[in-house]
Amino acid sequence: MSTKLNHIAIVVHDIDEALKVYSETLGLPLQKVNEEPAEAVKVAYMPTATGEVELIQPITDDSGVAKFLAKKGEGLHHVCLEVDNIDESVSQLAAAGLEVLGQVRTNKRGDKYIFIHPKSSHGVLLELYEKGE
């Protein structure tokens, strides 16, 4: 197993304002800003040589991310760990009594992902990710 840090995602009210800090002032390299309708968010992708920083802004009022922002305010939303075999990881999580959210899903690029409830991962919402073929 060679688990890696893939990205962290920070939820913000206004992605353009946040980019002034993270990209213009601090120098994280902005690759693109995309709307991701499946998750009801706009995402600024800032890949670095050592993992990606994402800013996410809800584009509806009723998504999970929108509710997170309304309840907790701006800040870290989740940390994504890239694993070799997500099904194997999920089995190990289950064996350890840890709680995942829903089932493993596959995005349009063929990547697989699932989230782990923060109460099972010491207060951090974790995404597990397996890159598609």
Add this chain to the structure above:
Amino acid sequence: MSTKLNHIAIVVHDIDEALKVYSETLGLPLQKVNEEPAEAVKVAYMPTATGEVELIQPITDDSGVAKFLAKKGEGLHHVCLEVDNIDESVSQLAAAGLEVLGQVRTNKRGDKYIFIHPKSSHGVLLELYEKGE
């Protein structure tokens, strides 16, 4: 400027318990667990090819990290971005009206670091870090 994601630090009550999840179950590679008396914490270092995940546990009751844990519970403590020139970054932060905490400090390895107040960085406590010579 080529800013990079250096590490994220997650504050926990019991580093051994948290390692069962992050290292044993999820497969992050544990390099070492060290006490860092200057910060009054024990740290588990899990470097990956794409940035490091650290678990931190307070070893006194009155440190900043201990107070953070008592107030907010377990979860992300800070995100560390590695910059080319920390003094230049701090000047740019000041010019943009952002608030840093204290002065740039130097650790025993000669690395320089400073923290940015979460209210200036959209809810995330940021560490800026410049690797020593």
